[in-house]
Amino acid sequence: MSATSTVQLMDGTSLAKRIEDAAARAAEISPRTGTSPCLATVLVGEDPASATYVRMKQARCAKTGSRSRHIGLPATTTTAELIDTLAGLSSDPGVHGILLQHPCGPHIDERAAFEAIAPEKDVDGVTMHSFVAMSFVLPGFVSCTPGGIMRLLEAYDVDLAGKHAVVVGRSAILGNPAGMLLLVMNATVTYSPSRTAGLSAIVREADVVVAAVGRRRLIRGEGVKPGAVVVDAGHDPGNVGDVDFDTASTRTRLITPVPGGVGPMTIAILPAQTVDAAANLLGIQRH
CATH class of the missing domain: 3.40.50.720 (NAD(P)-binding Rossmann-like Domain)
Known part of the structure; x- marks a missing residue:
């Protein structure tokens, strides 16, 4: 079968705009709980590409009515210090989703850092818990x-x-x-x-x-x-x-x-899962 005349582009830009309406769901959460979904982004160092990705993800969350909190850490941050930061965010009731922008640098044990993220806030789907949930079709967040x-x-x-x-x-x-x-x-x-x-x-x-x-x-x-x-x-x-x-x-x-x-699809999934995480943590049933 020749695809020369029938090839079709999979347009992620257009599809991302139509992905399930996270904005509408976020709008339901605020009046019922007095708060809105909050994504915490963590960036180690000042890599320009990573900083750009974080800004894009924050902007996408803002479009859905979600808040974002950014934590910028110096490039000299140790694994232990990064784990402490992520553990603090995991226990913070005002944060519903956590994104650790990677790569973090060769001196960081990224797996140890990922595992410091509470599974219920792992909206980027990077923990071992999330991988198992994906594999067995259990509740959780996909990468x-x-x-x-x-x-x-x-x-x-x-x-x-x-x-x-x-x-x-x-x-x-x-x-x-x-x-x-x-x-x-x-x-x-x-x-x-x-x-x-x-x-x-x-x-x-x-x-x-x-x-x-x-x-x-x-x-x-x-x-x-x-x-x-x-x-x-x-x-x-x-x-x-x-x-x-x-x-x-x-x-x-x-x-x-x-x-x-x-x-564009990668960036669209993140705010949708952040809203899901907020709804779950705040006890909001999805209609």
């Missing part, structure tokens, strides 16, 4: 980027049952949870780190490819099965993803652009 990917696939009517999905990458907050969410939808999932021997041959057999490894243009068109669905979760300087868009788009049925594909 934002994998959650956004699944919303995209659903919106474009991608039937995953029985399909071979290849996830290129195995990070704890992107590749691993993305694969588990695909498995939950009855896809046959292959995890392929970038060092996988014969990676191109494995990707070429995939009905669905999720590229999440952070390697510029690692996947090229000739390595994609004709008619496949390709989700590019990579984003490098210059708006370049893990997939060589120009060559891959001539063969795919559906493909995400970079930017405008996965990124």
Whole structure:
């Protein structure tokens, strides 16, 4: 099957605007409780890209009627100090969701830091508790980027049952949870780190490819099965993803652009889950 004339872009920018109305739900919370959902963002150091991501997420929350509280920590912050900050936010009743912007720096034990976030406030889906909840379809919060990917696939009517999905990458907050969410939808999932021997041959057999490894243009068109669905979760300087868009788009049925594909969905999931967290913590039943 040739996808040259039938390729369709998965438009995350448009879909993100239509994602379930977090603003309306936030508006229900304030008059009933006297407060509004609050997201605490934590940033270690002054990396410009990380600071930009935090501002984008805060702005998106503001559009839903949620508040944000930012905690900027110096680059010299230790793991113990970061854990103390996150533990304090976890016990603060005025905070409903916590986002630790990563990477935090090579001297920080990020896993230890993530685990200091209370599961009920883990709106970025980074704790082990959240990963287990995703895997077993239990109440909890999904990792934002994998959650956004699944919303995209659903919106474009991608039937995953029985399909071979290849996830290129195995990070704890992107590749691993993305694969588990695909498995939950009855896809046959292959995890392929970038060092996988014969990676191109494995990707070429995939009905669905999720590229999440952070390697510029690692996947090229000739390595994609004709008619496949390709989700590019990579984003490098210059708006370049893990997939060589120009060559891959001539063969795919559906493909995400970079930017405008996965990124907007990631940012949209966060405020929606922050509102959910606030409703849960404040005892507001969803109608």
